[in-house]
Amino acid sequence: MMFCPECKGMLVPVGGKLKCRKCGYIEEATADKSVLKRTEKRDEKEIVIIEDAEQMATLPTIAVRCPECGHDIAEWWLRQLRSADESEVRFFRCVKCRHTWREYD
Structure with a gap:
């Protein structure tokens, strides 16, 4: 500079x-x-097309037991469902059977 x-x-x-x-x-x-x-030339990037969006892992995983099948790995995410002064709700989805459940603090 x-x-x-x-x-x-x-x-x-x-x-x-x-x-x-x-x-x-x-x-x-x-x-x-x-x-x-x-530069006048633009370098093209390779575009990857994912056929099945369900197969793409985008959520973090955690070691927690699924209440349906007993598998011990699940994806998790947080959502603010109630008012802002209350804690968030933690959701889990089993990576094996895709069962989803929630946990409150």
Whole structure:
């Protein structure tokens, strides 16, 4: 980054020159100074399509026993269901049988 020699503000590129936003100081942009690099080519990123959204793991997991099947791993999340001065409700979903239950504090 380049800084203004007068007020120490940051110089930004404007029309091939460097200009201070604070005091208006203008300096010629030279090749030896590092300024923004303009490229015309855009690198394309690979797009991954997920066929089954249910298979995608997006929630954190915890070791807790499912009351339905007894499996000991479940996904969990929090929701504020009651008024703001009351605690949140913790939901669990078994990763094996997909049974969902809640726990209050």
